[in-house]
Amino acid sequence: MADDTPGGDGVRRMEFDRISVKNLTFSYGKREVLNGLTFNAHEGEMLGLLGPNGAGKTTLFNCMLGFRNKEFKGDVLICGESVRKTPASVLATRVAYVPQSHSSVFNYSVLDMTLMGASAGMSGFGSPGNNQLESARAALQTIGIAELMHRGFMNISGGERQLVLIARALAQNAKILIMDEPTANLDFGNQIRVMTKIRELAESGYTILISTHNPEHAANYCDRVLALNHGVIAADGKPDGILTEELICSLYNLTLQQLRRNAK
Amino acid sequence: MKKQYIFILSLSATLILMAVISVALGRFPISTGELFAAISDRLTGRTSVSATTSAILFNVRLPRILLACLVGCCLSSAGVAYQGTFRNPMASPDILGASSGAAAGAAIAILLELSGRMVTVFAFVFSLATIALVTLVSKAARGERILGIILAGIMVSSLANAVTSFIKLVADPNSILPEITYWLMGSLAKTKPADTLFALIPMTIGMVPLFFLRWRINLLTLPDNEARSLGINVNATRGAVIVCSTLITAASVSVSGLIGWVGLVVPHLARRIVGSDFRVLLPTSAIGGALFLLLVDNVSRNLLITEIPIGILTSVIGAPFFIWLMTRREVTE
Numbered sequence: 213m214a215d216d217t218p219g220g221d222g223v224r225r226m227e228f229d230r231i232s233v234k235n236l237t238f239s240y241g242k243r244e245v246l247n248g249l250t251f252n253a254h255e256g257e258m259l260g261l262l263g264p265n266g267a268g269k270t271t272l273f274n275c276m277l278g279f280r281n282k283e284f285k286g287d288v289l290i291c292g293e294s295v296r297k298t299p300a301s302v303l304a305t306r307v308a309y310v311p312q313s314h315s316s317v318f319n320y321s322v323l324d325m326t327l328m329g330a331s332a333g334m335s336g337f338g339s340p341g342n343n344q345l346e347s348a349r350a351a352l353q354t355i356g357i358a359e360l361m362h363r364g365f366m367n368i369s370g371g372e373r374q375l376v377l378i379a380r381a382l383a384q385n386a387k388i389l390i391m392d393e394p395t396a397n398l399d400f401g402n403q404i405r406v407m408t409k410i411r412e413l414a415e416s417g418y419t420i421l422i423s424t425h426n427p428e429h430a431a432n433y434c435d436r437v438l439a440l441n442h443g444v445i446a447a448d449g450k451p452d453g454i455l456t457e458e459l460i461c462s463l464y465n466l467t468l469q470q471l472r473r474n475a476k
Numbered sequence: 477m478k479k480q481y482i483f484i485l486s487l488s489a490t491l492i493l494m495a496v497i498s499v500a501l502g503r504f505p506i507s508t509g510e511l512f513a514a515i516s517d518r519l520t521g522r523t524s525v526s527a528t529t530s531a532i533l534f535n536v537r538l539p540r541i542l543l544a545c546l547v548g549c550c551l552s553s554a555g556v557a558y559q560g561t562f563r564n565p566m567a568s569p570d571i572l573g574a575s576s577g578a579a580a581g582a583a584i585a586i587l588l589e590l591s592g593r594m595v596t597v598f599a600f601v602f603s604l605a606t607i608a609l610v611t612l613v614s615k616a617a618r619g620e621r622i623l624g625i626i627l628a629g630i631m632v633s634s635l636a637n638a639v640t641s642f643i644k645l646v647a648d649p650n651s652i653l654p655e656i657t658y659w660l661m662g663s664l665a666k667t668k669p670a671d672t673l674f675a676l677i678p679m680t681i682g683m684v685p686l687f688f689l690r691w692r693i694n695l696l697t698l699p700d701n702e703a704r705s706l707g708i709n710v711n712a713t714r715g716a717v718i719v720c721s722t723l724i725t726a727a728s729v730s731v732s733g734l735i736g737w738v739g740l741v742v743p744h745l746a747r748r749i750v751g752s753d754f755r756v757l758l759p760t761s762a763i764g765g766a767l768f769l770l771l772v773d774n775v776s777r778n779l780l781i782t783e784i785p786i787g788i789l790t791s792v793i794g795a796p797f798f799i800w801l802m803t804r805r806e807v808t809e
């Protein structure tokens with residue numbers, strides 16, 4: 213599965229960053245949410261996105277996923293091509309979105325849920341066939357939850373549900389994963405299990421942009437940390453270098469005292 | 477998956493068997509043998525059954541049986557499709573006001589003392605116009621899309637209901653009003669072959685794309701952002717599903733009047749049996765709906781000497797059945 217690079221990238225084997233965000237600016241009316249963001253991410257890199265509520269993380273994701281094509285200024289290149297010029301069905305085979313584990317009104321089987329990822333990029337009418345079924349099974353295997361295949365998505369635990377959503381993203385065959393606080397609703401053990409899995413995916417070549425409210429996750433699992441505050445990048449670099457007490461304090465509006473009390 | 481397809485096949489077989497049995501039911505006796513003889517007469521041009529039998533069979537009983545199946549199939553497909561697109565298991569075919577619009581149209585036509593054919597046409601046109609209005613209003617509305625559509629639906633159907641009420645108020649209580657009331661109760665009693673044909677066209681136009689879109693309805697049940705990230709055009713797909721569902725609802729209601737509960741009860745029962753995957757759920761609901769309405773219509777025309785309007789029966793059967801469905805513990809593996 214790691215071999216056949218999606219989106220017809222075999223043809224364009226030039227060197228380019230998987231993600232390239234250039235001077236990205238976004239505003240809701242007069243309120244500026246993102247102000248000139250610029251960063252790149254390459255193959256196998258795991259980027260942790262830190263920032264307080266309202267820092268613009270979700271808006272950044274929405275722009276990168278092509279939901280806001282007409283509204284943002286600057287550009288977002290995914291696999292070397294602007295999201296504005298990429299049709300949604302093609303973009304879905306290059307970048308996958310992993311939301312927070314959520315409940316669903318209708319109870320699909322884990323396999324069906326994963327199949328929804330595998331059918332990404334399928335055009336027009338019609339239902340997924342055997343190829344899609346195979347890649348859904350393979351994705352569940354990769355994540356190590358193949359035994360849940362026939363269980364209902366609503367009948368498994370929150371941690372397992374999160375893993376299913378990750379498997380669904382893998383089944384999309386996209387090499388870039390954008391994850392929106394995937395550990396937010398999980399207990400301690402599940403947080404570690406999910407983060408370990410995500411780290412393994414980065415090792416195997418996926419480019420991962422993951423937002424988190426836990427600086428320790430960014431420090432322990434990510435190659436690089438991007439700190440977003442008031443719509444600008446407050447820091448960008450290796451976790452060891454930039455994750456200082458000062459940064460955390462200014463990011464989350466804490467006093468040094470409060471932070472140290474928590475660390476004890 | 478295999479098991480589910482076998483279930484759909486056996487459900488279809490049951491439907492066909494029931495349809496054949498239904499021909500024999502009724503005040504004028506027609507045996508199953510006569511049914512086949514009459515059909516072969518038609519094909520070969522011989523005359524082995526009496527002209528009366530043949531006339532009743534082809535002008536009354538068969539069109540009605542066919543229409544009951546079509547209306548049941550469409551209402552329940554529309555219900556299940558609306559439930560998926562609106563991510564709301566309580567959605568029913570009349571959620572956007574297709575039924576209220578049809579009722580207003582029919583009431584106007586009856587008030588103007590137009591022919592039965594025109595009543596159907598008015599109901600159909602008004603039903604579609606209502607949904608067009610709902611779409612326009614919801615486009616202008618700000619905020620969450622689905623909520624906007626549903627609120628616009630509630631608003632416009634209330635407007636249509638007001639029109640119907642006003643017409644009932646001014647209608648002649650001796651001749652016009654009973655006819656309006658009877659239409660609103662929902663009935664297949666006056667089915668003519670032409671009605672069945674009239675309904676068949678929009679029903680086909682709506683059902684075929686819906687059938688091919690059924691995998692995509694699965695994706696529409698996800699939050700919009702997720703569905704978009706999986707590469708589908710959410711607004712266009714949802715729009716297509718709404719247009720198709722509206723078309724088949726309008727076609728059903730315009731020939732049968734207001735028949736409630738089918739679009740709610742059958743999809744729920746189907747979901748209990750085959751699960752949520754629309755690839756299986758939609759066909760199961762469609763065939764199940766046809767079977768359900770066929771059975772209810774048989775009761776409607778055979779239980780008492782005078783016909784019981786089918787809309788009353790579906791409510792009498794539907795409501796308690798739905799309570800049973802809701803209170804029954806869900807079976808989990």
